Amino acid sequence: MSDQAPKKFAGYLVEFETPHDIMVAATSVRDAGFTRWDTHTPFPVHGLDHAMGLRGTALPWIVMLMGVTGCAVGLGLQWWTNAHNYQFVVSGKPFFSIPATIPVTFELTILFSAIGAFLGMILLNGFPRWHHPVFSSERFRRATQDRFFLSVEAEDPLCEEDKTGEFLRSLGGSHLEKMEV
Amino acid sequence: MCRKTSEGPFDDREDTVSAPNRAIDLSGEQITLGPVGDRVTRIAGAIGVLGLVATALLGMQGGVEGQARAMNSYLVAFCFFLSIMLGALFFTLIQHVTRAGWSVVLRRFAEAIAANAPLMAVLALPILVPIALGRDLLYVWTSSEALAHDHLMAGKVGFLNPTFFLIRMVVYFGAWSLMGSWFFRKSVEQDTSGDPNLTVKMQSASAPGLFVFAITLTFASLDLLMSLEPNWFSTMFGVYFFAGSALAFFATLPIVSYFTQKAGRLVGLISREHYHDMGKFVFAFIVFWAYIAFSQYMLYWYANIPEETVWFLRRQTGQWESLSWLLLFGHFIVPFLALISRIPKRAKGTLIVGAFWMLLMHYADLYYVAMPHLSEGVIPLSLMDLTAMLGVGGFFVASVATRLRNRSLVPQRDPRLHESLAFENF
Known part of the structure; x- marks a missing residue:
């Protein structure tokens, strides 16, 4: 050395x-x-x-923020695609209704929260670093x-x-x- | 990494360095109810007798209609405490099947509540005896007149007939009584013998026990509650009832722990860490209940087939609609947001308030399931709802207090007790 x-x-x-x-x-x-x-x-x-x-740590707040974002994105995406940008009648259902949007909204809330938790943990731990x-x-x-x-x-x-x-x-x-x- | 040394809101633990070995008091006074148990038994027993007598008297006054109304109040109250008992049985079985260490100090409460199964069998008699005698007070499928006019219902008579119904009830309550009493007896036996083989035995019994539990709970919920509106069906109904049962028990557990400690028992044994975990269970089953309730709702809402939506339509008509909204917000959204952080789960005050609120909501949930068939568009609140709850609840509490009167409140020679006492969350 x-x-x-x-x-x-x-x-x-x-x-x-x-x-x-x-x-x-x-x-x-x-x-x-x-x-x-x-x-x-x-x-x-x-x-x-x-x-x-x-x-x-601040991690719970990051997860919360990401979860709320995911929830809003899920709802917004379905509203924009189904009820606003390209209205299309599917088996006589309304263009937009809360019950039908819950599964996608739920999944996106979970997905965003999980990504927030994972990346938030990485960043708060000071990664990436080499040594x-x-x-x-x-x-x-x-x-x-x-x-x-x-x-x-x-x-x-x-x-x-x-x-x-x-x-x-x-x-x-x-x-x-x-x-x- | 930058670390602050100031005391944050999460620093609510004892300094482990200054107190490396907390002294655990396992003396008789600390771990048996003693005279407190007597007092609880006397008061709760008196309330129970008064409640049941009042319910019966109020029911008699209104003729056949009044009797039917009293029966419905009684059914809701009965199912409320039955669900707590089933939740306790579930908890006992799950702790054994997972060989859980953290929960040992809490397990005796669950065992004592689950051992209420024979009591619940006796308390089921006011529901079962009229059916055996051919009265059609509660379930429409017991009425031959109704069957003659309803061909759909008449097609279900092979399953929904008084004889087979009573046979099934004997099977359910028999299975629960066997399991509830057996787990309590073996656990108490270990208090004196200290035999670790008893733990092994209970563990081996717990897995088949869970199987029996799941089947009996599912069918019992179909029989007791879903068959109130026999033309409606849901394959998710059993899980829905289970979610409510588990939640009701997990809400009961911190309340029982809190008041036991307030009476000077188990001080220092049940720690903030245990309350935190009970809070997590309450939170988890709030979410699970909502998940199941919504899944059941959405499938019917989406398919939109009249014979399936009729059940929900009735609950969205008139005053029942406000109860539906109350459940959505009071049983899920508000408690979900209130208990999501670890701070309210670790603070006893907020956890106990939350637990009481969830029990109230569980009652509202059973009311929402069992009552609308009685009156279209109007919530038929009655004094009998209250007296029936006091009646069944009084006996339920008195029985648990008697059972624990002279017995240890913790499985004191369980091989995992020390693991439980040392338990800490990260």
């Missing part, structure tokens, strides 16, 4: 051995006021979102097996290379390393 450009400090990665340890650590990092940090665990840990002070500093660590691979990681990014306004390192070391993790890119 020595043939590459000098690496830049990108933050810290702390390793923990139990869910309880990372929960305690997350509470301290939360209370210290960090904003650009995350935890990485091999399985969902109950209460960790609270320990991290995570707030609810994240945590992947510079070899040990981080164990985040999908048996270790619990807490990462603090260098872009956090509170993150200073020396002071934060000290603070994180005091949290009692089993390993601390700098992330570099």
Whole structure:
């Protein structure tokens, strides 16, 4: 790796051995006021979102908005095609009536909501992106097996290379390393 | 990613770090109703007796017509509580068939309500005995005079005749009584023996149980409710009744939990997480009911065949039309929007109000199904509607309270109890 450009400090990665340890650590990092940090665990840990002070996401509102849009599009499409742009009598039914339009409206509401939920999740998670500093660590691979990681990014306004390192070391993790890119 | 550390509206959980092991109190006072059960039994029992006597007296006053009116009130009230009982049986079976862990602290309520099946069989007697005696108070197909003038109906006599009807009723109530009592008995047995094999047994019984449940519920709804207008038919009617039943039970469950906790029982055992899940079930079955109700409506509306639309036409004529609108908005649109967010489902107050509202709407739904054949264009509200509800409801509640009087309110040695106590939503 020595043939590459000098690496830049990108933050810290702390390793923990139990869910309880990372929960305690997350509470301290939360209370210290960090904003650009995350935890990485091999399985969902109950209460960790609270320990991290995570707030609810805007995702439900995105889904709601998309659902309402889908509903309006469904109704509008059927009204415009059947009752406005190209009126055509089908078995003596009225050109436009609510009961007949419900199935398509329902399906489009669901479709738009689902697309909103999927793309909204992708965007809110900060995707698409090609790389994240945590992947510079070899040990981080164990985040999908048996270790619990807490990462603090260098872009956090509170993150200073020396002071934060000290603070994180005091949290009692089993390993601390700098992330570099 | 940017994360705010302030407390948002979703931060309503206990700090798991500061309280890693919540102490769970499983002492006798906390998990049995005791004297509260006695009080509930006495009060509800008295209301039940008064309600039934009042219904009978009011019905007697109006001659044959009054008796028929009383029978219809009674049928709606009976089907209301029958549907809650069936919903409870469904819940018990589903929890076992899915080996659910989250619901263990709530399952005893469902088991105790489902064990009301024999009581419902007794309460069915005022409907069944007149039919056995050859009276034609309730169902038009029991009247030989009506049959002589209605050839379409006369063609259905092979199925809709008093003898076969009564045989079917014995089968339905027999099956429900067997299942309801058996699941309650086995679960209570586990409280003392702690035998995990009982759980395995209940699990193996639940899958065939669901099969029997689905068949009996479907046919019972056709017999008890759809045959009020015997010339009309819907293959979706059974599912429609099921959707209402499940919803009625899921609305009952948070109410029962809430008042049990208010009486100082199961405090700390049923958590906000459990209420949240009950709320999800209420919401889900509001949507399911609407889906089924609309599917049934739209197919008839679109085909527009007189013998099929007659049922809906009657319900869109005169005052009945306003009841149709009430169901559309009150049973679906308003509660759908009110309960869609997780916040009202996690707040006990809003959930309980919503649950009471849904029970009211479920009653309106049964009224909408069972009453219009009596009077064209006019909603025939009567004091007997109320007294019949109090009568059947009183016995229903008293019976559950008696059953739980000295028994644990949770399956306390269920192998999945701890999973249920630790349950959390994401």
